[in-house]
Amino acid sequence: MDIGIECPHCRQLDLVQSVPALHADGVSTSSETNVYSGVGVASTGLLPVYGIATVERTNTTALARSLAREPARRPVGRLTTLGLLLLLPALFAVVIGVASVATSDNPETTNLGILAGAALLVGGIAAPGLLVLGVAAFRGRRNGRISRGRRTAHAVWHAAFYCHRCGVAFWPMSPAPAIPGRQAFAPQHFRWLVWNAGGYANI
Known part of the structure:
Protein backbone atom coordinates (compact mmCIF):
# COMPACT_ATOMS: atom_id res chain seq x y z
CA MET A 1 0.00 0.00 0.00
CA SER A 30 26.93 23.82 22.61
CA SER A 31 29.93 23.89 24.90
CA GLU A 32 31.43 27.18 26.02
CA THR A 33 34.24 28.23 28.32
CA ASN A 34 33.36 31.09 30.63
CA VAL A 35 35.74 33.16 32.74
CA TYR A 36 34.63 34.22 36.19
CA SER A 37 36.21 36.85 38.42
CA GLY A 38 35.51 38.01 41.95
CA VAL A 39 36.97 38.79 45.31
CA GLY A 40 37.97 36.19 47.90
CA VAL A 41 38.70 36.58 51.60
CA ALA A 42 41.94 35.15 52.95
CA SER A 43 43.86 35.55 56.21
CA THR A 44 45.93 38.26 54.52
CA GLY A 45 42.84 40.20 53.37
CA LEU A 46 40.92 40.47 50.12
CA LEU A 47 42.32 38.72 47.05
CA PRO A 48 41.22 38.76 43.42
CA VAL A 49 39.90 35.37 42.30
CA TYR A 50 39.68 34.14 38.71
CA GLY A 51 38.18 30.93 37.46
CA ILE A 52 37.34 29.13 34.24
CA ALA A 53 34.35 26.84 33.80
CA THR A 54 33.13 24.83 30.85
CA VAL A 55 29.37 25.18 30.41
CA GLU A 56 27.32 22.84 28.24
CA LEU A 67 6.33 19.69 18.51
CA ALA A 68 7.78 17.99 21.61
CA ARG A 69 6.56 14.45 22.22
CA GLU A 70 6.39 14.89 26.00
CA PRO A 71 6.67 17.58 28.66
CA ALA A 72 9.99 17.92 30.43
CA ARG A 73 10.31 15.76 33.52
CA ARG A 74 11.13 17.63 36.69
CA PRO A 75 13.87 16.38 39.03
CA VAL A 76 12.76 14.95 42.37
CA GLY A 77 15.96 13.83 44.15
CA ARG A 78 17.22 17.15 45.48
CA LEU A 79 13.74 18.22 46.51
CA THR A 80 13.26 15.00 48.50
CA THR A 81 16.64 15.45 50.19
CA LEU A 82 15.76 19.04 51.10
CA GLY A 83 12.39 17.95 52.51
CA LEU A 84 14.02 15.28 54.68
CA LEU A 85 16.60 17.75 55.95
CA LEU A 86 13.84 20.20 56.84
CA LEU A 87 12.13 17.45 58.88
CA LEU A 88 15.19 16.87 61.08
CA PRO A 89 14.41 19.73 63.54
CA ALA A 90 10.89 18.31 64.03
CA LEU A 91 12.37 14.87 64.68
CA PHE A 92 14.74 16.32 67.28
CA ALA A 93 11.79 18.15 68.91
CA VAL A 94 9.85 14.86 69.14
CA VAL A 95 12.86 13.05 70.65
CA ILE A 96 13.38 15.83 73.20
CA GLY A 97 9.67 15.87 74.08
CA VAL A 98 9.48 12.09 74.53
CA ALA A 99 12.67 12.10 76.58
CA SER A 100 11.37 14.87 78.86
CA VAL A 101 8.06 13.01 79.44
CA ALA A 102 9.91 9.72 80.04
CA THR A 103 12.26 11.28 82.60
CA SER A 104 9.48 13.20 84.37
CA ASP A 105 8.94 12.39 88.08
CA ASN A 106 5.20 11.97 87.58
CA PRO A 107 4.33 11.12 83.91
CA GLU A 108 0.61 10.62 84.80
CA THR A 109 0.21 14.34 85.40
CA THR A 110 1.05 15.19 81.80
CA ASN A 111 -1.64 17.62 80.76
CA LEU A 112 -3.62 17.15 77.55
CA GLY A 113 -3.08 20.85 76.79
CA ILE A 114 0.68 20.42 77.00
CA LEU A 115 0.52 17.48 74.59
CA ALA A 116 -1.64 19.46 72.17
CA GLY A 117 0.74 22.43 72.33
CA ALA A 118 3.72 20.14 71.74
CA ALA A 119 1.96 18.55 68.76
CA LEU A 120 1.25 22.00 67.29
CA LEU A 121 4.86 23.05 67.84
CA VAL A 122 6.20 19.90 66.17
CA GLY A 123 3.66 20.30 63.35
CA GLY A 124 4.73 23.90 62.79
CA ILE A 125 8.39 22.88 62.69
CA ALA A 126 7.64 19.98 60.33
CA ALA A 127 5.34 21.96 57.98
CA PRO A 128 8.05 23.25 55.57
CA GLY A 129 9.58 19.79 55.21
CA LEU A 130 6.18 18.17 54.66
CA LEU A 131 5.30 20.82 52.07
CA VAL A 132 8.55 20.21 50.15
CA LEU A 133 8.02 16.44 50.32
CA GLY A 134 4.47 16.93 49.03
CA VAL A 135 5.78 18.86 46.02
CA ALA A 136 8.37 16.12 45.41
CA ALA A 137 5.65 13.46 45.57
CA PHE A 138 3.50 15.44 43.11
CA ARG A 139 6.45 15.73 40.73
CA GLY A 140 7.15 12.00 41.09
CA ARG A 141 3.56 11.10 40.17
CA ARG A 142 3.71 13.50 37.21
CA ASN A 143 7.01 11.99 36.01
CA GLY A 144 5.52 8.51 36.42
CA ARG A 145 2.56 9.41 34.23
CA ILE A 146 4.90 10.71 31.56
CA SER A 147 7.03 7.55 31.71
CA ARG A 148 4.01 5.24 31.48
CA GLY A 149 2.55 7.02 28.42
CA ARG A 150 5.82 7.70 26.65
CA ARG A 151 5.77 4.59 24.44
CA THR A 152 2.26 5.24 23.10
CA ALA A 153 2.95 8.95 22.57
CA HIS A 154 6.23 8.17 20.82
CA ALA A 155 4.51 5.87 18.32
CA VAL A 156 2.00 8.63 17.48
CA TRP A 157 4.67 11.36 17.38
CA HIS A 158 7.07 9.27 15.27
Whole structure:
Protein backbone atom coordinates (compact mmCIF):
# COMPACT_ATOMS: atom_id res chain seq x y z
CA MET A 1 0.00 0.00 0.00
CA ASP A 2 1.49 3.33 -1.07
CA ILE A 3 0.88 6.15 1.42
CA GLY A 4 1.40 9.70 0.18
CA ILE A 5 3.07 12.11 2.57
CA GLU A 6 2.11 15.31 0.76
CA CYS A 7 0.70 18.08 2.95
CA PRO A 8 -3.10 17.88 3.26
CA HIS A 9 -3.30 21.69 3.26
CA CYS A 10 -1.21 22.71 0.20
CA ARG A 11 -1.02 19.26 -1.46
CA GLN A 12 2.76 19.72 -1.96
CA LEU A 13 5.63 17.43 -0.96
CA ASP A 14 8.77 19.55 -1.34
CA LEU A 15 8.76 21.18 2.14
CA VAL A 16 7.42 18.22 4.11
CA GLN A 17 9.70 16.76 6.79
CA SER A 18 9.14 14.05 9.37
CA VAL A 19 8.54 15.38 12.88
CA PRO A 20 11.37 13.32 14.46
CA ALA A 21 13.85 14.68 11.89
CA LEU A 22 12.58 18.24 12.41
CA HIS A 23 12.92 17.84 16.18
CA ALA A 24 16.46 16.46 15.83
CA ASP A 25 17.41 19.43 13.62
CA GLY A 26 15.98 21.84 16.21
CA VAL A 27 17.94 20.53 19.21
CA SER A 28 21.63 21.26 19.49
CA THR A 29 24.24 21.19 22.24
CA SER A 30 26.93 23.82 22.61
CA SER A 31 29.93 23.89 24.90
CA GLU A 32 31.43 27.18 26.02
CA THR A 33 34.24 28.23 28.32
CA ASN A 34 33.36 31.09 30.63
CA VAL A 35 35.74 33.16 32.74
CA TYR A 36 34.63 34.22 36.19
CA SER A 37 36.21 36.85 38.42
CA GLY A 38 35.51 38.01 41.95
CA VAL A 39 36.97 38.79 45.31
CA GLY A 40 37.97 36.19 47.90
CA VAL A 41 38.70 36.58 51.60
CA ALA A 42 41.94 35.15 52.95
CA SER A 43 43.86 35.55 56.21
CA THR A 44 45.93 38.26 54.52
CA GLY A 45 42.84 40.20 53.37
CA LEU A 46 40.92 40.47 50.12
CA LEU A 47 42.32 38.72 47.05
CA PRO A 48 41.22 38.76 43.42
CA VAL A 49 39.90 35.37 42.30
CA TYR A 50 39.68 34.14 38.71
CA GLY A 51 38.18 30.93 37.46
CA ILE A 52 37.34 29.13 34.24
CA ALA A 53 34.35 26.84 33.80
CA THR A 54 33.13 24.83 30.85
CA VAL A 55 29.37 25.18 30.41
CA GLU A 56 27.32 22.84 28.24
CA ARG A 57 23.98 24.15 27.00
CA THR A 58 21.18 22.48 25.09
CA ASN A 59 19.46 24.84 22.66
CA THR A 60 16.00 24.05 21.34
CA THR A 61 14.19 26.02 18.65
CA ALA A 62 10.65 27.24 19.30
CA LEU A 63 9.33 24.95 16.55
CA ALA A 64 11.03 21.88 18.05
CA ARG A 65 9.60 22.80 21.48
CA SER A 66 6.11 23.19 20.04
CA LEU A 67 6.33 19.69 18.51
CA ALA A 68 7.78 17.99 21.61
CA ARG A 69 6.56 14.45 22.22
CA GLU A 70 6.39 14.89 26.00
CA PRO A 71 6.67 17.58 28.66
CA ALA A 72 9.99 17.92 30.43
CA ARG A 73 10.31 15.76 33.52
CA ARG A 74 11.13 17.63 36.69
CA PRO A 75 13.87 16.38 39.03
CA VAL A 76 12.76 14.95 42.37
CA GLY A 77 15.96 13.83 44.15
CA ARG A 78 17.22 17.15 45.48
CA LEU A 79 13.74 18.22 46.51
CA THR A 80 13.26 15.00 48.50
CA THR A 81 16.64 15.45 50.19
CA LEU A 82 15.76 19.04 51.10
CA GLY A 83 12.39 17.95 52.51
CA LEU A 84 14.02 15.28 54.68
CA LEU A 85 16.60 17.75 55.95
CA LEU A 86 13.84 20.20 56.84
CA LEU A 87 12.13 17.45 58.88
CA LEU A 88 15.19 16.87 61.08
CA PRO A 89 14.41 19.73 63.54
CA ALA A 90 10.89 18.31 64.03
CA LEU A 91 12.37 14.87 64.68
CA PHE A 92 14.74 16.32 67.28
CA ALA A 93 11.79 18.15 68.91
CA VAL A 94 9.85 14.86 69.14
CA VAL A 95 12.86 13.05 70.65
CA ILE A 96 13.38 15.83 73.20
CA GLY A 97 9.67 15.87 74.08
CA VAL A 98 9.48 12.09 74.53
CA ALA A 99 12.67 12.10 76.58
CA SER A 100 11.37 14.87 78.86
CA VAL A 101 8.06 13.01 79.44
CA ALA A 102 9.91 9.72 80.04
CA THR A 103 12.26 11.28 82.60
CA SER A 104 9.48 13.20 84.37
CA ASP A 105 8.94 12.39 88.08
CA ASN A 106 5.20 11.97 87.58
CA PRO A 107 4.33 11.12 83.91
CA GLU A 108 0.61 10.62 84.80
CA THR A 109 0.21 14.34 85.40
CA THR A 110 1.05 15.19 81.80
CA ASN A 111 -1.64 17.62 80.76
CA LEU A 112 -3.62 17.15 77.55
CA GLY A 113 -3.08 20.85 76.79
CA ILE A 114 0.68 20.42 77.00
CA LEU A 115 0.52 17.48 74.59
CA ALA A 116 -1.64 19.46 72.17
CA GLY A 117 0.74 22.43 72.33
CA ALA A 118 3.72 20.14 71.74
CA ALA A 119 1.96 18.55 68.76
CA LEU A 120 1.25 22.00 67.29
CA LEU A 121 4.86 23.05 67.84
CA VAL A 122 6.20 19.90 66.17
CA GLY A 123 3.66 20.30 63.35
CA GLY A 124 4.73 23.90 62.79
CA ILE A 125 8.39 22.88 62.69
CA ALA A 126 7.64 19.98 60.33
CA ALA A 127 5.34 21.96 57.98
CA PRO A 128 8.05 23.25 55.57
CA GLY A 129 9.58 19.79 55.21
CA LEU A 130 6.18 18.17 54.66
CA LEU A 131 5.30 20.82 52.07
CA VAL A 132 8.55 20.21 50.15
CA LEU A 133 8.02 16.44 50.32
CA GLY A 134 4.47 16.93 49.03
CA VAL A 135 5.78 18.86 46.02
CA ALA A 136 8.37 16.12 45.41
CA ALA A 137 5.65 13.46 45.57
CA PHE A 138 3.50 15.44 43.11
CA ARG A 139 6.45 15.73 40.73
CA GLY A 140 7.15 12.00 41.09
CA ARG A 141 3.56 11.10 40.17
CA ARG A 142 3.71 13.50 37.21
CA ASN A 143 7.01 11.99 36.01
CA GLY A 144 5.52 8.51 36.42
CA ARG A 145 2.56 9.41 34.23
CA ILE A 146 4.90 10.71 31.56
CA SER A 147 7.03 7.55 31.71
CA ARG A 148 4.01 5.24 31.48
CA GLY A 149 2.55 7.02 28.42
CA ARG A 150 5.82 7.70 26.65
CA ARG A 151 5.77 4.59 24.44
CA THR A 152 2.26 5.24 23.10
CA ALA A 153 2.95 8.95 22.57
CA HIS A 154 6.23 8.17 20.82
CA ALA A 155 4.51 5.87 18.32
CA VAL A 156 2.00 8.63 17.48
CA TRP A 157 4.67 11.36 17.38
CA HIS A 158 7.07 9.27 15.27
CA ALA A 159 4.48 8.74 12.51
CA ALA A 160 3.83 12.49 11.97
CA PHE A 161 5.07 14.95 9.34
CA TYR A 162 5.38 18.72 9.25
CA CYS A 163 4.90 21.07 6.29
CA HIS A 164 7.25 24.08 6.47
CA ARG A 165 5.25 25.92 3.82
CA CYS A 166 1.94 25.81 5.73
CA GLY A 167 3.26 25.50 9.29
CA VAL A 168 1.09 22.48 10.05
CA ALA A 169 1.68 18.93 11.28
CA PHE A 170 -0.24 15.91 10.05
CA TRP A 171 -0.35 12.14 9.85
CA PRO A 172 -0.54 10.49 6.41
CA MET A 173 -2.67 7.80 8.05
CA SER A 174 -4.03 7.45 11.58
CA PRO A 175 -1.44 5.85 13.91
CA ALA A 176 -3.94 5.47 16.80
CA PRO A 177 -7.74 5.38 17.23
CA ALA A 178 -8.18 9.00 18.38
CA ILE A 179 -5.75 10.47 15.81
CA PRO A 180 -7.26 11.60 12.49
CA GLY A 181 -5.21 10.99 9.36
CA ARG A 182 -4.77 13.40 6.44
CA GLN A 183 -5.77 16.43 8.54
CA ALA A 184 -3.60 19.51 9.18
CA PHE A 185 -2.98 20.68 12.75
CA ALA A 186 -1.27 23.72 14.22
CA PRO A 187 1.84 22.71 16.23
CA GLN A 188 0.16 23.34 19.60
CA HIS A 189 -2.87 21.25 18.63
CA PHE A 190 -0.59 18.52 17.28
CA ARG A 191 1.37 18.49 20.56
CA TRP A 192 -1.89 18.21 22.54
CA LEU A 193 -2.97 15.20 20.44
CA VAL A 194 0.38 13.47 21.03
CA TRP A 195 0.36 14.22 24.76
CA ASN A 196 -3.27 13.12 25.01
CA ALA A 197 -2.37 9.80 23.36
CA GLY A 198 0.28 9.38 26.07
CA GLY A 199 -2.19 10.25 28.82
CA TYR A 200 -0.40 13.35 30.06
CA ALA A 201 -2.03 16.19 28.14
CA ASN A 202 -3.57 17.72 31.27
CA ILE A 203 -0.61 17.62 33.65
